[in-house]
């Protein structure tokens with residue numbers, strides 16, 4: 001593509017505007033990982049005994065496990081003893097209410113486009129703001145509580161709703177699930193918790209905004225959402241980090257539980273720092289996300305737009321246990337420069353007449369490498385199960401790669417699994433056509449790419465869709481012409 | 482408004498345009514005819530700035546500017562419009578959004594206010610009516626799944642909306658049924674004004690019955706070998722290109 005390089009270049013090199021560092025004093029613990037560190041984290045959070053026990057079991061399990069090597073990812077080994085596992089901004093007053101949040105933190109979130117003062121917020125969105133290892137504020141808590149909806153930081157949930165946490169923690173992603181999930185279970189510091197009672201339709205979008213600030217720390221958050229019978233909740237998550245030339249580890253776990261007729265929509269716009277043009281720095285994003293459609297007729301949808309991170313390893317899945325339950329996965333993953341993504345989903349059909357839909361759009365530019373890896377498993381009793389998978393790849397330039405690994409295991413004969421895949425390039429002629437209509441090359445690329453992602457974007461809540469489509473333009477800056 | 486002097490262009494090391502000379506004045510309609518492969522589309526694409534073609538000699542003045550020095554999008558914003566012989570498809574991008582984005586780029590360039598979605602919709606509706614297009618076409622992806630004729634009509638819709646100074650139509654008539662051709666011709670005639678100019682590339686006299694050209698040129702083997710008034714088109718319709726080819730052949734031999 002000889003017309004492209006300039007624009008692709010220009011696109012790719014636009015500044016990452018969230019790359020600043022907040023000068024704030026932090027409460028950090030010593031580097032490295034051992035049982036004492038875990039006890040220290042648990043003590044800092046004043047956790048009940050069952051939590052510490054659980055963490056220690058996870059840690060001991062982790063010690064016996066090996067880092068997975070099957071992903072199509074290449075990175076230098078992570079030294080787990082060189083990471084700081086807990087860092088919290090020192091605040092003058094205890095965390096809790098909004099007017100007690102440190103000015104510097106409020107300003108940071110304001111700068112990120114997430115003002116925490118409720119009067120400034122978009123009316124329809126409640127936010128839990130997580131800064132390094134802790135949640136610093138949650139908005140609209142009281143208003144939601146009037147409906148019986150619990151939306152708070154994970155730490156608060158452990159203090160105030162230990163029974164709920166105990167009942168559901170690890171029921172979808174057990175600590176033994178995989179290496180990173182075990183690590184997270186041992187050291188996780190905060191995250192969001194949400195509980196929607198029976199029959200309640202959550203009237204606003206819930207969201208968590210994750211911000212990594214401190215150097216050399218890992219971020220290990222954990223989110224748990226429980227939707228009781230007949231309830232509905234839409235949840236969004238966003239994230240950013242400063243520009244640094246060393247890599248930082250982010251290993252999160254998200255568990256969703258949908259009971260009978262409940263529906264959970266989970267949307268992510270992942271914009272962790274991606275590293276520079278030469279591939280220096282950036283976040284290593286190793287995340288385990290899974291939902292369980294525990295009740296009949298329940299529904300869980302994952303929509304993700306992954307544009308950041310140096311490395312993304314992430315397979316949000318759904319366990320379709322209830323009869324007639326529905327699992328959906330809509331994904332856009334962008335890799336530019338030296339970014340690598342190995343992402344996809346797992347749909348496990350257990351109940352009868354369960355349905356799943358997978359739409360994955362991978363965009364590669366520069367030297368980026370994008371892999372879709374998905375598993376659709378239909379168990380013998382899942383009679384009448386259906387899956388539809390569509391995996392499309394778009395290549396910008398000729399030094400990037402796209403790979404697709406769809407695994408399918410169908411163990412009964414009344415089910416159907418359908419897979420479609422296609423790889424395309426943006427053609428010079430298409431760009432020329434757009435230019436002939438007055439569009440700049442950048443605009444043309446961004447328009448074509450957005451068109452390519454349309455099926456995914458239309459599943460995002462409005463606030464996010466606009467953001468995502470802008471972000472896509474930015475991540476591809478410098479990719480085509 | 483447009484003056485092409487000794488324009489030579491190659492693609493893939495193949496010389497396609499071998500010295501084109503053509504003057505188009507404001508308010509004029511020029512038809513370019515000629516056998517398959519003679520270089521008509523190449524000329525159109527070179528004027529629009531397609532990157533696959535390298536201009537090896539000659540120059541093009543447009544409204545007092547060196548057209549060839551402008552990037553394709555700058556040419557578009559300066560009022561050069563090409564209705565493609567083979568319009569491209571853009572999946573997932575609605576026709577309306579595509580058009581509005583392009584139009585607003587052009588308006589910005591002219592120092593005009595951008596049109597918001599509502600204002601644009603009004604304009605779009607009016608022009609779609611003119612072209613007798615189904616309203617649903619505006620929300621469909623650009624040219625995706627359009628029939629051959631629908632694509633061509635969509636090109637003219639774009640032209641009507643962009644309101645260029647110089648419109649180049651590359652075989653817009655091929656693929657159109659007779660009624661559609663009349664509709665398109667009607668739109669082109671409505672567009673014609675003393676302030677703009679049109680170059681129509683076509684194989685058929687039929688279109689020229691509806692869009693009356695001021696001049697007709699015959700392109701053969703990369704050169705304009707004959708120019709005349711609208712009667713020339715009738716003569717070609719009747720006699721074909723053989724006599725022109727022969728003439729050109731003798732000319733070339735004479736030159737050697």
Ligand SMILES: Nc1ncnc2c1ncn2[C@@H]1O[C@H](COP(=O)(O)OP(=O)(O)OP(=O)(O)O)[C@@H](O)[C@H]1O
Nearest residue numbers: 492493495497516517518519520521522523524533
């Ligand atoms: N990008 C290209 N690379 C190589 N050859 C090309 C390219 N574009 C055009 N040509 C060749 O140049 C010649 C002229 O092509 P062009 O499309 O301009 O013809 P045309 O007069 O428009 O013909 P038609 O009436 O069939 O549309 C043809 O032989 C064609 O194969």
Ligand SMILES: [Mg+2]
Nearest residue numbers: 521522566652
């Ligand atoms: Mg042609």
